[in-house]
Amino acid sequence: MKNEGVLSMPDAVRPSEERSTRTERRKARTRASLVRAGQQLIAQGRTSVAILEITQLADVGMGSFYNHFESKEELFDAAVDDALERHGALMDELTADLDDAAEAFAQSFRLTGRLHRAYPELSKVLISTGARLVTSKRGLTPRALRDIARGVETGRFTMVDPEIALVLAGGSALALGQLLHDHPERDDAKTTDETTEALLRTFGLAAEEAAEICSRPLPEVTVSLDGSAA
Amino acid sequence: MKNEGVLSMPDAVRPSEERSTRTERRKARTRASLVRAGQQLIAQGRTSVAILEITQLADVGMGSFYNHFESKEELFDAAVDDALERHGALMDELTADLDDAAEAFAQSFRLTGRLHRAYPELSKVLISTGARLVTSKRGLTPRALRDIARGVETGRFTMVDPEIALVLAGGSALALGQLLHDHPERDDAKTTDETTEALLRTFGLAAEEAAEICSRPLPEVTVSLDGSAA
DNA sequence: ACCAGTCCTGATGTTTTCGTCACTGAATGC
DNA sequence: GCATTCAGTGACGAAAACATCAGGACTGGT
Numbered sequence: 001m002k003n004e005g006v007l008s009m010p011d012a013v014r015p016s017e018e019r020s021t022r023t024e025r026r027k028a029r030t031r032a033s034l035v036r037a038g039q040q041l042i043a044q045g046r047t048s049v050a051i052l053e054i055t056q057l058a059d060v061g062m063g064s065f066y067n068h069f070e071s072k073e074e075l076f077d078a079a080v081d082d083a084l085e086r087h088g089a090l091m092d093e094l095t096a097d098l099d100d101a102a103e104a105f106a107q108s109f110r111l112t113g114r115l116h117r118a119y120p121e122l123s124k125v126l127i128s129t130g131a132r133l134v135t136s137k138r139g140l141t142p143r144a145l146r147d148i149a150r151g152v153e154t155g156r157f158t159m160v161d162p163e164i165a166l167v168l169a170g171g172s173a174l175a176l177g178q179l180l181h182d183h184p185e186r187d188d189a190k191t192t193d194e195t196t197e198a199l200l201r202t203f204g205l206a207a208e209e210a211a212e213i214c215s216r217p218l219p220e221v222t223v224s225l226d227g228s229a230a
Numbered sequence: 231m232k233n234e235g236v237l238s239m240p241d242a243v244r245p246s247e248e249r250s251t252r253t254e255r256r257k258a259r260t261r262a263s264l265v266r267a268g269q270q271l272i273a274q275g276r277t278s279v280a281i282l283e284i285t286q287l288a289d290v291g292m293g294s295f296y297n298h299f300e301s302k303e304e305l306f307d308a309a310v311d312d313a314l315e316r317h318g319a320l321m322d323e324l325t326a327d328l329d330d331a332a333e334a335f336a337q338s339f340r341l342t343g344r345l346h347r348a349y350p351e352l353s354k355v356l357i358s359t360g361a362r363l364v365t366s367k368r369g370l371t372p373r374a375l376r377d378i379a380r381g382v383e384t385g386r387f388t389m390v391d392p393e394i395a396l397v398l399a400g401g402s403a404l405a406l407g408q409l410l411h412d413h414p415e416r417d418d419a420k421t422t423d424e425t426t427e428a429l430l431r432t433f434g435l436a437a438e439e440a441a442e443i444c445s446r447p448l449p450e451v452t453v454s455l456d457g458s459a460a
Numbered sequence: 461a462c463c464a465g466t467c468c469t470g471a472t473g474t475t476t477t478c479g480t481c482a483c484t485g486a487a488t489g490c
Numbered sequence: 491g492c493a494t495t496c497a498g499t500g501a502c503g504a505a506a507a508c509a510t511c512a513g514g515a516c517t518g519g520t
Contacts, residue, residue: 023487027497048278050477061499066479130360131408164425167409171401178361179397195394202432253466253517260468280507291469296509 031068033058038079043124047076083125084139087112092143094219101151102205106196106213108147109173111221112140113192116177127177134170144169151203158204169199261298263288268309273354277306313355314369317342322373324449331381332435336426336443338377339403341451342370343422346407357407364400374399381433388434399429 037058041047051072055062069075091108098104116123126133126140134141148165151157159165176195180188193214200210267288271277281302285292299305321338328334346353356363356370364371378395381387389395406425410418423444430440 021488023496026486030498051479052477062501063480063499064497067497127361131357131404132412134405135408135412159428161421161424163409163413164421164428167405167425168398168402168428171403171405172398173401174361174404175364175397175401178363178365179393182362182365183393191391191394194391195397198389198394198398198432202428251518256516257467281509282507292471293469293510294467297467 035079038075039125042128043121088139102156105147109196116180117188265309268305269355272358273351318369332386335377339426346410347418
């Protein structure tokens with residue numbers, strides 16, 4: 001009888017129903033602090049810390065942890081989920097007005113590449129998801145799959161199997177992030193755009209068109225782990 | 231004053247010096263049991279178990295753990311390393327006689343794809359490495375990089391940046407494994423070969439040639455986690 | 461046959477972590 | 491106002507995990 005199915009969109013105020021009492025907001029804030037702390041720890045690769053340390057990092061009382069999660073695993077799952085979903089929603093927002101599936105895909109991929117450098121903490125949380133990113137039903141994956149499928153439908157992509165395309169794209173996005181982290185000297189924009197270009201060609205676009213799409217300007221974006229976006 | 235710098239090549243007998251006393255072999259066996267247990271646990275995703283449980287799974291005494299490793303992390307690192315190195319060496323062996331870099335790359339990739347189904351435990355250990363696979367200096371990665379570089383040198387691959395090629399290939403290999411695990415109904419050979427084909431095309435091969443290379447027969451292979459290979 | 465060296469072993473004391481629970485204070489609704 | 495509800499809190503007893511160490515087993519050399 002504590003919290004029911006409110007896990008889906010934890011942090012931000014539910015847009016539809018404005019009914020948010022002060023108590024609910026405080027609860028959400030406490031939860032968000034914990035999720036945030038979980039993300040920091042994941043980014044640092046320190047996922048086997050004591051619960052006490054988590055709550056201290058989140059600056060909440062020890063007991064509060066169990067008001068929201070039953071185990072560390074549950075918290076870390078929620079933390080990854082939150083990051084994935086937030087990133088996915090952001091990409092959605094930034095590519096909503098693009099009619100061309102190829103361009104929508106390219107923009108998302110390129111923006112994600114930039115993000116590895118611009119927001120390393122968020123990026124590391126995404127990377128920590130590992131390969132199961134590509135079979136996840138949440139966050140980025142369904143959106144990428146949708147873009148790819150739309151590209152196939154509209155004849156932009158001539159490659160047949162959307163899931164193989166997703167494997168190529170998702171795996172590359174992951175690996176690209178790792179590469180950029182481990183080689184800070186690399187030009188992230190250039191590397192990302194070249195990778196995107198290669199993917200577009202693989203999906204069936206002509207070389208020149210792929211290059212052209214990847215040279216288009218990108219929207220400015222500001223995100224942070226705590227959810228603000230502009 | 232226990233063991234000095236003998237960590238580098240733990241398991242197998244040092245090839246150069248044949249001096250392997252019975253005591254050394256016993257030690258190696260104990261260590262191998264622990265590594266093996268570590269791999270099983272990684273494959274099951276249970277990496278936060280008590281050390282006691284690890285030694286029980288390995289069927290060695292509790293104290294033996296500390297004869298070989300200082301922490302769980304060290305064991306798991308060694309376990310991943312072992313799997314990576316073993317896999318890499320196997321691929322090397324099976325593609326040693328191939329002159330064409332494109333074919334060597336394709337064979338390795340296709341064999342790796344088959345392996346995800348044929349040896350799910352080994353595969354899961356590899357996948358657990360995550361994206362840092364592509365920047366690792368051990369195991370598969372340096373070999374793949376070598377094949378790709380050779381392909382570029384010999385003019386088989388016209389794509390310029392070997393590291394971007396590696397990102398595409400490594401990320402895809404990872405994601406492909408995950409896909410095959412999560413969708414048991416998929417034809418692993420077909421899916422793998424299509425992916426390989428797409429990669430070859432991306433690297434600059436003509437479509438027909440890529441298809442032809444990926445339809446060639448593969449060598450039989452038998453591996454197991456404990457190291458036997460035929 | 462004996463000795464020295466090395467690894468194996470599990471019982472043990474110590475330390476860490478867990479998860480509960482009774483209490484607190486704020487907020488809500490009557 | 492006043493009572494009730496609910497999330498927050500941290501101290502505490504219980505449980506688990508740690509890492510050591512003294513003794514045992516096996517080896518290899520003398």
